[in-house]
Amino acid sequence: MIPQLFTYNPDMIILYTGHNEFYGYKGYSEIAGKSNYFIEDVIENILKSISLSSPIEYDNNLDDFETLLPVNSNNKIITNSQYAYIKIKNNFISNINQISYKCVENQVQLILTTMPDNYLLPPLGISNNKEEVSTDILFSNARMALIRDGNISTAVKLFKKTKDSDGLRLRVPEDFNEDMKNISFGNTADVYSEFANNSPNGIPGNELFLDYIHPSKDGLDLIASVYARVIINNYCSKNNIKNEFEPVNFSESISIEDSVLAKKRVDRSLELIKKLKSTQYENAAGMY
Numbered sequence: 001m002i003p004q005l006f007t008y009n010p011d012m013i014i015l016y017t018g019h020n021e022f023y024g025y026k027g028y029s030e031i032a033g034k035s036n037y038f039i040e041d042v043i044e045n046i047l048k049s050i051s052l053s054s055p056i057e058y059d060n061n062l063d064d065f066e067t068l069l070p071v072n073s074n075n076k077i078i079t080n081s082q083y084a085y086i087k088i089k090n091n092f093i094s095n096i097n098q099i100s101y102k103c104v105e106n107q108v109q110l111i112l113t114t115m116p117d118n119y120l121l122p123p124l125g126i127s128n129n130k131e132e133v134s135t136d137i138l139f140s141n142a143r144m145a146l147i148r149d150g151n152i153s154t155a156v157k158l159f160k161k162t163k164d165s166d167g168l169r170l171r172v173p174e175d176f177n178e179d180m181k182n183i184s185f186g187n188t189a190d191v192y193s194e195f196a197n198n199s200p201n202g203i204p205g206n207e208l209f210l211d212y213i214h215p216s217k218d219g220l221d222l223i224a225s226v227y228a229r230v231i232i233n234n235y236c237s238k239n240n241i242k243n244e245f246e247p248v249n250f251s252e253s254i255s256i257e258d259s260v261l262a263k264k265r266v267d268r269s270l271e272l273i274k275k276l277k278s279t280q281y282e283n284a285a286g287m288y
Contacts, residue, residue, distance in 0.1 A: 011235050013111065018113060019170075093179055112187070113188065113189045114188050117171040121205075123135040123136060123138075123165065123166050135165040139158075152203075
């Protein structure tokens, strides 16, 4: 699909490298056996269907979100399904790299997206490995550093470590954004930084999210503003085009619908965690 895009002589290609692109609507293990060009297939499908004619349905039989089951902060493999997680994580980066190389060959600027997560909610599935500090303790220490001590730098580090220690890896890996910056040679729609800059203490939380990963209306507005600036700075300004854009009011119903779907999938995955015959993981209390 990417070679076909070049026939239109694009000024640049903006690729939204978000949670759904990383995980897939039905769990990313569905993609594990497919071609390395699955991202190009996604782009092609988007172009074929300019808008969704019906909302995405949750399917208990097809959804295999269990691939998100625990990989701890040291990337130790706990179950066989975790090999799929590591494989797809590496495969995703490989796909993006191939697209980047094609853009370089055709002298087309590629813009990738950095993604924020909600750091201020409790860990998704608590890791209790003997060799490590429990994820719930990490989260508590992060809150104490922030609220009691006012040590924002330490709090940020601990919140990031907590996220990467989730028993259920729903939030993207912390090194994901650095990978996107490196692959695109720094040409990113830096949504992550925009969320941090517009959050108390620079820590994205409930002000901009409906849950762990789905932005609220204010979050969606910020994402739109980031892309608008990318287009203005990289195209309009360079081509002396006056940027007269009309403001648009977005409905929050779309993000709420996504959040409802996400909660169903998280609940199902946490049930799968509870079924594991292991004492290393337990359900996070008070998630919702």
